[in-house]
Amino acid sequence: MKKIILTGDRPTGPLHLGHYFGSLRNRVALQHEYDQFVMLADVQALTDNAENPEKVRNNILQVALDYLAVGIDPKQTTIFIQSMIPEIAELTIFYLNLVTLARLERNPTVKDEIKNKGFDNNIPAGFLMYPVSQAADITIFNAHLVPVGHDQLPMIEQTVELARKFNRIYGEVFVEPEALVPEDVGRLVGIDGKAKMSKSLGNAIYLSDSPDELTKKVMSMYTDPNHLKVSDPGQVEGNVVFAYLDIFDQNKAEVAELKAQYQRGGLGDVVLKKRLNVLIQDFLAPIRARRESFAKDPDAVMQILKAGTAHARSVAAQTLCKVKKAMKIDYF
Amino acid sequence: MKKIILTGDRPTGPLHLGHYFGSLRNRVALQHEYDQFVMLADVQALTDNAENPEKVRNNILQVALDYLAVGIDPKQTTIFIQSMIPEIAELTIFYLNLVTLARLERNPTVKDEIKNKGFDNNIPAGFLMYPVSQAADITIFNAHLVPVGHDQLPMIEQTVELARKFNRIYGEVFVEPEALVPEDVGRLVGIDGKAKMSKSLGNAIYLSDSPDELTKKVMSMYTDPNHLKVSDPGQVEGNVVFAYLDIFDQNKAEVAELKAQYQRGGLGDVVLKKRLNVLIQDFLAPIRARRESFAKDPDAVMQILKAGTAHARSVAAQTLCKVKKAMKIDYF
Numbered sequence: 001m002k003k004i005i006l007t008g009d010r011p012t013g014p015l016h017l018g019h020y021f022g023s024l025r026n027r028v029a030l031q032h033e034y035d036q037f038v039m040l041a042d043v044q045a046l047t048d049n050a051e052n053p054e055k056v057r058n059n060i061l062q063v064a065l066d067y068l069a070v071g072i073d074p075k076q077t078t079i080f081i082q083s084m085i086p087e088i089a090e091l092t093i094f095y096l097n098l099v100t101l102a103r104l105e106r107n108p109t110v111k112d113e114i115k116n117k118g119f120d121n122n123i124p125a126g127f128l129m130y131p132v133s134q135a136a137d138i139t140i141f142n143a144h145l146v147p148v149g150h151d152q153l154p155m156i157e158q159t160v161e162l163a164r165k166f167n168r169i170y171g172e173v174f175v176e177p178e179a180l181v182p183e184d185v186g187r188l189v190g191i192d193g194k195a196k197m198s199k200s201l202g203n204a205i206y207l208s209d210s211p212d213e214l215t216k217k218v219m220s221m222y223t224d225p226n227h228l229k230v231s232d233p234g235q236v237e238g239n240v241v242f243a244y245l246d247i248f249d250q251n252k253a254e255v256a257e258l259k260a261q262y263q264r265g266g267l268g269d270v271v272l273k274k275r276l277n278v279l280i281q282d283f284l285a286p287i288r289a290r291r292e293s294f295a296k297d298p299d300a301v302m303q304i305l306k307a308g309t310a311h312a313r314s315v316a317a318q319t320l321c322k323v324k325k326a327m328k329i330d331y332f
Numbered sequence: 333m334k335k336i337i338l339t340g341d342r343p344t345g346p347l348h349l350g351h352y353f354g355s356l357r358n359r360v361a362l363q364h365e366y367d368q369f370v371m372l373a374d375v376q377a378l379t380d381n382a383e384n385p386e387k388v389r390n391n392i393l394q395v396a397l398d399y400l401a402v403g404i405d406p407k408q409t410t411i412f413i414q415s416m417i418p419e420i421a422e423l424t425i426f427y428l429n430l431v432t433l434a435r436l437e438r439n440p441t442v443k444d445e446i447k448n449k450g451f452d453n454n455i456p457a458g459f460l461m462y463p464v465s466q467a468a469d470i471t472i473f474n475a476h477l478v479p480v481g482h483d484q485l486p487m488i489e490q491t492v493e494l495a496r497k498f499n500r501i502y503g504e505v506f507v508e509p510e511a512l513v514p515e516d517v518g519r520l521v522g523i524d525g526k527a528k529m530s531k532s533l534g535n536a537i538y539l540s541d542s543p544d545e546l547t548k549k550v551m552s553m554y555t556d557p558n559h560l561k562v563s564d565p566g567q568v569e570g571n572v573v574f575a576y577l578d579i580f581d582q583n584k585a586e587v588a589e590l591k592a593q594y595q596r597g598g599l600g601d602v603v604l605k606k607r608l609n610v611l612i613q614d615f616l617a618p619i620r621a622r623r624e625s626f627a628k629d630p631d632a633v634m635q636i637l638k639a640g641t642a643h644a645r646s647v648a649a650q651t652l653c654k655v656k657k658a659m660k661i662d663y664f
Contacts (some may be wrong), residue, residue, distance in 0.1 A: 050429040057660040096458035097382040126428035
């Protein structure tokens, strides 16, 4: 039997190139080897978007379109909606009894996020709890592997702790999952060069960007602010255009030559940006085409999610049945 | 349409006279007037009994027998098991996003309980959250009224806050419940006279006590420790036997006379205890008989719970459907 792998995204916006290189392309590859579940984490998205449910609602379809566009194949991958699996909520409630408040407050990932989101003393209880909800997401599908970045490793630790504690108290029910940390591709930097690509920073290139939007973004990329005239020597390090050429340009020799020329002086940003624009346009064109083709029939996409959700629910229900039996609350 | 009233008990032990005078007798009366839901709160019981699920499991039947024995009528009252209503868990998760951690930590009832249970810094997250779970219990059944003691008023406040916040953000779904604080009967003191009757203090007379157990408990009741000889004057205040005679003895004139005689001296504890024992035996005999009769067929009792749970679930499912529609997560 294939091992089970679980990943997902919070549907708070369309997906961008950072998602593609960080996870989507791995999912496309892994779906052949593993029994893959991909979750549209709307409940988790609501933990800090409670007052903005339209955003979550609308992005379910957008993210699903992104999945299908990059080649996640619903025949091989179960794509499902978190809120439609009540068993996850039930297991979350049971797990909450097996973890102390102090332990949740020590979680480094959550601590960072609380700081970044500026919650101060107004942390929604649900936000603090979300690692527990994630543990339920992962274990209810008996996932062996969870692809995560380094910053998410504390989440997997928390999950293993909960699965282990449950198994110790109530008897063996859960698989202890492992993190699958992808080979570091280098985090894709945003077009402003300031930080990793992220929707909230407004520095992202979306899989769904139109050719014009894409061109505009590439032409506005951060380069070397001291490279004022073509004849000036320029910096390659921290130069977003070169960072992207390293990823998109297969002609490594020419890129090396361009870097040398840029550093000597005599090579303008516009030339480089035009070269990069062609490459990203070529990369995104087939993805965009598939996306537009699926977008013509949103009902069909929702049907894919419905079928995936039904399958996911049947797996979750089987696990919860074992959970309740182990906890001796299987009354009738 | 009748107004809806919701109450319940944590199935952590059989019920005692404190429960009877504090709530059970009101439920028997209220079931005619209201559409009454009575919840066996096993999920809540697990918040501080996670490592002891047998206790919770076994007491489901015991508490149900107590209900039936005192005259809670399943034809008029929906008796149901909390863990079998997944919609409560789902709503709890949604509510957790609408309350801050700081607000939960301020809840005076929970603060007291955390102190009493000696959790120190090892507060199970689920325990801190249980007012949110209670808010879900109450509002998912659209309860207008929740009978509670004064010490539980902060729980109803928390529920009203959550219902109001949900309605404000997502649109009107929930009834804002009101507390129904019963006329103060004086908390039934335990047989040791030290505190209110409570299972954990070991000072309780159970509805299921045998005649011999009952006699033993009455004969060991705390009276006046300085009333050593029959001829000594004795204290009525703080004397458990007189506190109980005030409740169980309908002959108020005779009780007044006994009190006067006791205070003068010349009246022994044993005489009084025997009088009280007869009265409580008479009171508990029909309850015990009904209990024993139901206990002969535990399957039939579980069938009553199954039917009640099915009805409760259909009500909860209707509410959750409105909740998800309001939150715009009703995808298909």
